[in-house]
Structures are given as structure tokens and as C-alpha cells.
Amino acid sequence: MEYQFSRRVLELKPSAIREIFKYAADPQVISLSAGNPAPEAFPVREIAEISAGILAQRPIDALQYGTTEGYTPLRGHLAAYLKETSGIGSDGDDLIITSGAQQIMDLFTKSVVDEEDTIVCEAPSFLGALNTYRSYRAKLRGVPMESDGISLEGLEQALKEEKRVKFIYTIPNFQNPTGATMSLAKRHGMYELAKKYGVMILEDNPYGDLRFQGEDLPAIKSFDTEGIVLYSGTFSKVVAPGIRVGYAVGPKPILQKMIVCKQGEDVHTNIWGQMLCDELMTKYDFGAHLARLREVYRKKSKVAVDAMNRWLLPKITYLPIEGGLFFWCTLPNGIDMLEFVKRAIDHKVCVVPGNAFLTDESKPCQSFRINYTTPTDENLVRGIQLLGEVASDMIP
Amino acid sequence: MEYQFSRRVLELKPSAIREIFKYAADPQVISLSAGNPAPEAFPVREIAEISAGILAQRPIDALQYGTTEGYTPLRGHLAAYLKETSGIGSDGDDLIITSGAQQIMDLFTKSVVDEEDTIVCEAPSFLGALNTYRSYRAKLRGVPMESDGISLEGLEQALKEEKRVKFIYTIPNFQNPTGATMSLAKRHGMYELAKKYGVMILEDNPYGDLRFQGEDLPAIKSFDTEGIVLYSGTFSKVVAPGIRVGYAVGPKPILQKMIVCKQGEDVHTNIWGQMLCDELMTKYDFGAHLARLREVYRKKSKVAVDAMNRWLLPKITYLPIEGGLFFWCTLPNGIDMLEFVKRAIDHKVCVVPGNAFLTDESKPCQSFRINYTTPTDENLVRGIQLLGEVASDMIP
Structure with missing residues (x-):
């Protein structure tokens, strides 16, 4: 049977993040692409x-x-x-x-x-x-x-x-x-x-x-x-x-x-x-639970910041954050962001290309998103180090 | 602010069943209007x-x-x-x-x-x-x-x-x-x-x-x-x-x-x-669980059938069933079904008017739906008896 779909779903494209999650499922690849809260924060x-x-x-x-x-x-x-x-x-x-x-x-x-x-x-x-x-x-x-x-x-x-x-x-x-x-x-x-x-x-x-x-x-x-x-x-x-x-x-x-x-x-x-x-x-003491949670994220974000300062700066910059799950990293003009993300996957680390978050995905974008909360601290540092290696290769 | 809704929700009417559920929430009213499985069947x-x-x-x-x-x-x-x-x-x-x-x-x-x-x-x-x-x-x-x-x-x-x-x-x-x-x-x-x-x-x-x-x-x-x-x-x-x-x-x-x-x-x-x-x-033995479930429903449906035979027949007829949660009951021609359902609520028993299930609710319908699985056996019998009383009043 030839299936007839509604106009609304015919226009939907599979999400770029979902496509990238396929790579993220490879246990060899360190995923910095998810939006998962840190499992150690679950009560x-x-x-x-x-x-x-x-x-x-x-x-x-x-x-x-x-x-x-x-x-x-x-x-x-x-x-x-x-x-x-x-x-x-x-x-x-x-x-x-x-x-x-x-x-x-x-x-x-x-x-x-x-x-x-x-x-x-x-x-x-x-x-x-x-x-x-x-x-x-x-x-x-x-x-x-x-x-x-x-x-x-x-x-x-x-x-x-x-x-x-x-x-x-x-x-x-x-x-x-x-x-x-x-x-x-x-x-x-x-x-x-x-x-x-x-x-x-x-x-x-x-x-x-x-x-x-x-x-x-x-x-x-x-x-x-x-x-x-x-x-x-x-x-x-x-x-x-x-x-x-x-x-x-x-x-x-x-x-x-x-x-x-x-x-x-x-x-x-x-x-x-x-x-x-x-x-x-x-x-339960919900306020105390939230305080514990913030402590988990404070420590974990510090691990990410230290690693980014060491391995990414100054070639790749990032916006400082006061909370949440994500860092927004930006490549210098002239560097192909999508090519960077692809090479990162070859290096076994996965991030989300920034254009995926635009209302028009086809527009140019120099940024990508890092999630610091899902990986272990060890994988987080290793993943950022791998991104640094790709940057060394691609950015003069 | 004057809210502007989409065409699709402007055309939606609140469900007739939901309106009736409001009466069903009155603890004085015996509800035969739900579609709930029998709680005693939960593992x-x-x-x-x-x-x-x-x-x-x-x-x-x-x-x-x-x-x-x-x-x-x-x-x-x-x-x-x-x-x-x-x-x-x-x-x-x-x-x-x-x-x-x-x-x-x-x-x-x-x-x-x-x-x-x-x-x-x-x-x-x-x-x-x-x-x-x-x-x-x-x-x-x-x-x-x-x-x-x-x-x-x-x-x-x-x-x-x-x-x-x-x-x-x-x-x-x-x-x-x-x-x-x-x-x-x-x-x-x-x-x-x-x-x-x-x-x-x-x-x-x-x-x-x-x-x-x-x-x-x-x-x-x-x-x-x-x-x-x-x-x-x-x-x-x-x-x-x-x-x-x-x-x-x-x-x-x-x-x-x-x-x-x-x-x-x-x-x-x-x-x-x-x-x-x-x-x-x-x-677990899922087959044994299903067998136990069927036994619960067999017994409970028998309670309903016995009560309907005693209190509803011959003025109100019903379709025999071999499973499921519902009986479909029909009033004689010439009796106003919606009036019957309203009087039933006055008598503290709630059923669902059959026209609620039609693609065009405004069409005439002589039937209503009884659910036998949610009430206790005692309330089930009492509810059907009350419907019988309404029938005695309305049906010559």
C-alpha cells in the first residue's frame, strides 16, 4: 500500500539531534549531546x-x-x-x-x-x-x-x-x-x-x-x-x-x-x-533536595569549565553560565562548524551543531552545544580534550 | 485579554460523558457511567x-x-x-x-x-x-x-x-x-x-x-x-x-x-x-493473571445480568455480551432517552446517554450505556434497581 500522510508530517524532517543520537548510542563515542540531568542528582x-x-x-x-x-x-x-x-x-x-x-x-x-x-x-x-x-x-x-x-x-x-x-x-x-x-x-x-x-x-x-x-x-x-x-x-x-x-x-x-x-x-x-x-x-525537605542538586551541578560545571579553559580556549570560546545543563561554544569565523562536528564524531565525541536550534536550520551558524551533566566527570574531561584535538587540527 | 483559539478547539464541545461525570463525582450518586476496569482485578x-x-x-x-x-x-x-x-x-x-x-x-x-x-x-x-x-x-x-x-x-x-x-x-x-x-x-x-x-x-x-x-x-x-x-x-x-x-x-x-x-x-x-x-x-504467569481477571469479570457481569433481568426487562432490553466492560440498554420507542437519563440522576444513578457515542450527537437514540465493572456488586444491583424504578415511572 502506498501510504498517504498528512501535510503536517510530510513537512517534518527527522531532528538533527536524533540523527546525532545514533552516533551517541555507540558506546565508543563520548556523548556531550544529550540534555539529560545528572543521574547522581535523582532522589x-x-x-x-x-x-x-x-x-x-x-x-x-x-x-x-x-x-x-x-x-x-x-x-x-x-x-x-x-x-x-x-x-x-x-x-x-x-x-x-x-x-x-x-x-x-x-x-x-x-x-x-x-x-x-x-x-x-x-x-x-x-x-x-x-x-x-x-x-x-x-x-x-x-x-x-x-x-x-x-x-x-x-x-x-x-x-x-x-x-x-x-x-x-x-x-x-x-x-x-x-x-x-x-x-x-x-x-x-x-x-x-x-x-x-x-x-x-x-x-x-x-x-x-x-x-x-x-x-x-x-x-x-x-x-x-x-x-x-x-x-x-x-x-x-x-x-x-x-x-x-x-x-x-x-x-x-x-x-x-x-x-x-x-x-x-x-x-x-x-x-x-x-x-x-x-x-x-x-x-520531604524539598528545599534541601534542591540545594543538594545545585551542589552537584556547581561541581560538575566547574569540571567542564576547567577542561574548556585548558583544551578549548582561545580557539573555541564559550558563554559563561550560572545554571542549567548546557554550554554554547563558538568557533572562529571561517571554520566550517558542521565539518568540525563530523570530525569530532570521528574522534569519538559527539556535540550538537548549533544550526539545529535555529528556526531556519539552513542558516549559517558557528556554534555548537555541549551538555556537561550526562557524562561521568572522566568522560566529560576526555570529551572536551578530544574536541580540543579537533580544534588543533582544523583551526590555525 | 481576549483569547484567540484555534479553529480546531473552537469546534470542540465538552464531552457529554465529562458533563455527566460531574454528577458521578457526587458520592450520593451510583455511577454506572465510567469505563474503569474493576479495581479488584489489578495485580x-x-x-x-x-x-x-x-x-x-x-x-x-x-x-x-x-x-x-x-x-x-x-x-x-x-x-x-x-x-x-x-x-x-x-x-x-x-x-x-x-x-x-x-x-x-x-x-x-x-x-x-x-x-x-x-x-x-x-x-x-x-x-x-x-x-x-x-x-x-x-x-x-x-x-x-x-x-x-x-x-x-x-x-x-x-x-x-x-x-x-x-x-x-x-x-x-x-x-x-x-x-x-x-x-x-x-x-x-x-x-x-x-x-x-x-x-x-x-x-x-x-x-x-x-x-x-x-x-x-x-x-x-x-x-x-x-x-x-x-x-x-x-x-x-x-x-x-x-x-x-x-x-x-x-x-x-x-x-x-x-x-x-x-x-x-x-x-x-x-x-x-x-x-x-x-x-x-x-x-510472572501472565496467562494465569488473565484467567483470574476473566473470572472476576464473569462473576461481576452475572451480577449485572441477574439484576437487569429482574429490574429492567421487559421494559428496557439489553444486548448480551461475551466480554468487555459495557452493556447497551434500549428503551421502547416513544420514550425520551435523555429525559430518562436525567430522571435517573435525580434517582441518584448515572448512565451515559447513547447519543454521546454517535458521530452526530444530535441524532435520535433510544439507548444508554451501563458499565458494570467499576461499582461494588452491591451498588451495581442497587443502581440497576433504581433504573428499574425510573422505568416504572416513565414506561407504561
Whole structure:
């Protein structure tokens, strides 16, 4: 049979990262290409304790169908926690649980974006989100990133020029892939521009709790008095990604449509994972867990920085980070970045070519992304050393 | 802010079942409206044992990111099991894991259906699937159900008349909501018609293992030599729905597109649930578990049948079933079914009005659906007795 596919999937290309993951699966290759949290940061003992308690005392609650909106105690505890710690959420807002934060990108797009509507994104940005937007045939407009976040001039220009912009997609803290954090002034600036042009903001904050240096900045959602920000959070980086538990805080009318869409997608998020997160937040010292996590990342990022200073500088530069999972490294002009990444794979180390994160992959890009959290310290140093060897070969 | 929604969600109505669930949440109301498996059928002890073992021995495997296609051991074991027990799967096929079977409806539709394409459905059919199809703005064409499955004449007429039919959606075993099982002749007939008209079949089989009477019939997928059938299975009814683990067997090119879509929806299915199912199938006597399950349903369905014979017949008739979760009850002509369901709620018993399962909800319908598996035996009998009281009031 000759299969007929929908227009939306015919236009989707396999992700460049997924292609590269094929090499990363080779046990001989050191992968600096993943986005995995450090396994040593998982609260394994606590999860085993909680899980045993749930399955002994409330097994049917964990195993029967649940509500699409999410496990009620977790929704309540999370909403109170976000309000108290970050000023997130107002009377017009609600909170729903999703199957990872990826599902928030999907449900929001499905609820508000028609084909050919525009989504304004940071360029570069999180590939997984861009691909979700593409799957709804949205038009993507990229706005250049600077070291303190998106260019506000570029953003206003995009909002002026593009017709039918539905929302701005931003990762304000330790952005994927650049690691950059948006300044407070730019957070206010983005909010004002969204208000002025009548578009929403999708504020994606997977890494905010992974700050190991500097001071926390307020979420854009915390100054949302108009109901224009949808805030996306997740337990993937602070508990574990395999449990697939994310959460969205946003205006009730938006969340109501997202729930109808979620009903048709997966009915509800697995309940065991939701109960785990609820008990971790309420019966354990969640603040102490986060502090321990930040210590893990502080140490591990130092290992990466020391190795990059030794093996990459000055031929390859990198942006300093204050948290998150990624370093954004840049080759000198005139050096072919894709050729560099290919040669790195020949040298048994794998990184992600920067153009994979652009709204238009065919545009030139001199950068690549390093993840420092997944490999062992030993492999991390060895991998960076191998990148240095490729640089020595290619860069005069 | 005035929110602007996509056309696809503007057209979606809240599900009639969800509206009725609001009444069902009243603890005073006996709910015969759910689709939940019987909690006493969950293998709670085995799940607790397996979970403890996983979290003690392989916690990182369960907690780290996994592959979108699913947990590799489970994919292999399931594919072998389905081939051996049911002849499902050929060289051109593959198997992927999904977040419940609902996600199969979603990913398949997203992969093959453009707006205004047609999906041919049994009428009545599973509301959750119909709503997923509607969310992609597919045109739904209903074909009447008979006691031995879909009308083949009606099916051929639909395939002749409708332009751009992408697939036929069928639940051959203990159909939701009618409980009807498609005869072997009709299974072959549907396959031949699909071949003749060049359309695919989505064969949804959530209840097939819950047969407590009669002989198993082969899956349509088992005679698929042309690669036109996508088979949908789930652990929701035979292990537990709260874990959200389903699986699809189908042609590789179709599954490849579905995987790209799943990547953008939820990255992968929670891994703990996948590991549970894998160990239940391989380290325990899964056949004995299924036999025990069927015994639970045999007994419970007998309780329902005895009560219906006593309290509903002859004013309200029902279709006999050989498995599954539902009875389809029909009121005499001239009795207002929606009024009956409303009066039943006043009498503190809740069932689902049959028109909720039609491709066009506004069409007349004399039937309603009873679920016998969720309530206790006592509430099941009491609920049916209450329906009998309403019938006495309304039916001369």
C-alpha cells in the first residue's frame, strides 16, 4: 500500500539531534549531546520509599484512571508553592499537570495556533519545542539571542512585521541551547511588548531551580496582571525525566482548552509519577533536595569549565553560565562548524551543531552545544580534550 | 485579554460523558457511567514487588529519559507475545509503546489526516476516539452497528460516497459502547473492503483479553498481508489504566511518522510503567493473571445480568455480551432517552446517554450505556434497581 500522510508530517524532517543520537548510542563515542540531568542528582532513595508506601497503602489511587487536570493534591501543593516561592499564579489562573513540559508546548499550540499563524522564538532555541510548533504548521520567526537574553529591538520588529502572531516562546533561565539568562529589564520589556501587541508569552522554565551561581530573577509570570503568560514547569530536571510530570500555570480559559486537547491525547498523566512528586514536595525537605542538586551541578560545571579553559580556549570560546545543563561554544569565523562536528564524531565525541536550534536550520551558524551533566566527570574531561584535538587540527 | 483559539478547539464541545461525570463525582450518586476496569482485578501485589525490585536494582533506567519508541525489552517481548498468541505482526510491521491507547488514535490521526479528510467509524463508537478525530477537524462518517458488528453494506456505501477516506475505525471485540463482537465473516469482509477502496483500518482492541464466554476470534491484523491495518492494544484493562501504557503494531512507515509526532507530544511514555508491564509479562504467569481477571469479570457481569433481568426487562432490553466492560440498554420507542437519563440522576444513578457515542450527537437514540465493572456488586444491583424504578415511572 502506498501510504498517504498528512501535510503536517510530510513537512517534518527527522531532528538533527536524533540523527546525532545514533552516533551517541555507540558506546565508543563520548556523548556531550544529550540534555539529560545528572543521574547522581535523582532522589533515588526517597522515590523508592515513597513508591513502596503508595503501593502498600493507596494502590488503587495510583493504578485507576485519574482526572485529566491532574492529581488534585499535587495541583494544590504546587500552586501554593509557586505562589509562595516565586509569586506565580493569580486568581484568574489555574494549574494543570501534563506528561512532561513537552506536552505543554503541544497542548498550547494545538489550542491557539492555526496553520500559518506565527510563533516568535528565540534564535537559537529548544529544538523539541520548535519541532512541536512545526508539527502544527506554524510559521516560526526567530529573534536573535544576546548574552542577556532575546534582543528586544528584534522582538519588537518581529511583532510589527509578522501578521497573526499567537505567542512569544522564551526560556528566560539558562536557555537551551545558549545557557544565557534574560536580564530583569528584558523580562519587563518582553512583557510590555507582549501587552502592547496583544500576544501571549509561553515562559518555559525547566532549569530555573538549577542555579548554582548568582541571584534568582523573577519569572515573567510573576508580573502578569493581564493574564497573558502561560508558565511551563517540570519535575524532569529536579526529580527525574523518566516519570514524565510537568505542569502549566495560566489563564483558566486557556487551560480549559488545553485540558480538552489532553483528554484526546493521553487522557491523563501517569498517576504514580504525580503521587511521587506530591510526596517529595510535602513529606520531604524539598528545599534541601534542591540545594543538594545545585551542589552537584556547581561541581560538575566547574569540571567542564576547567577542561574548556585548558583544551578549548582561545580557539573555541564559550558563554559563561550560572545554571542549567548546557554550554554554547563558538568557533572562529571561517571554520566550517558542521565539518568540525563530523570530525569530532570521528574522534569519538559527539556535540550538537548549533544550526539545529535555529528556526531556519539552513542558516549559517558557528556554534555548537555541549551538555556537561550526562557524562561521568572522566568522560566529560576526555570529551572536551578530544574536541580540543579537533580544534588543533582544523583551526590555525 | 481576549483569547484567540484555534479553529480546531473552537469546534470542540465538552464531552457529554465529562458533563455527566460531574454528577458521578457526587458520592450520593451510583455511577454506572465510567469505563474503569474493576479495581479488584489489578495485580497490586505483583506491581508492588516489581516496583521495589526496579527501584532497588535499576533506578536510573527507570528514572532517566528513554527512547520515544518505548522500552526496548517490552517492545521485543510484546511483539513476540502478540505474534505467538494472535498472529499479529509481520516483517513489514514494527511495535511502539504509547501513553495509553488514546495516544495511538491521536498520533495516527495526526500522521495521516488533513482537515476535512474522512474517518469512517462504527455508530455508535468510543467517544474518546471520536473527540480525538474531531480535534483534527476530520469529517466523521458513521456506519450503523449490528449485533455481529458493523454493517458491511453500510461500510461499502460509505467508502463509495465519501471522498478522501483515510481510515476505518473499529473495535471488533466487546465494542464500546454496544458490547457487540464482530463476526469472523465481517472481519474478513471489512479487510477486503479496506483493500478494495485503498483505505487503512485502525483496529482498537482494549477489551479482547476480557472474554469470559465463547471463543476468541482472530484479529483483523492477523490477516493483514498488505500492511493496511494499525493494531492498537493497551495494558489499561489487563494491568491498570493509571500507568498509561499502550502499544501499536503497524506498518513501519506509519509508525515512523507517529514517533516523530510523539517526540513532540510527550517525548516518551513513563518508563516505570513500561518496566512494570515487561516484568509482569516475563517474570510472572501472565496467562494465569488473565484467567483470574476473566473470572472476576464473569462473576461481576452475572451480577449485572441477574439484576437487569429482574429490574429492567421487559421494559428496557439489553444486548448480551461475551466480554468487555459495557452493556447497551434500549428503551421502547416513544420514550425520551435523555429525559430518562436525567430522571435517573435525580434517582441518584448515572448512565451515559447513547447519543454521546454517535458521530452526530444530535441524532435520535433510544439507548444508554451501563458499565458494570467499576461499582461494588452491591451498588451495581442497587443502581440497576433504581433504573428499574425510573422505568416504572416513565414506561407504561
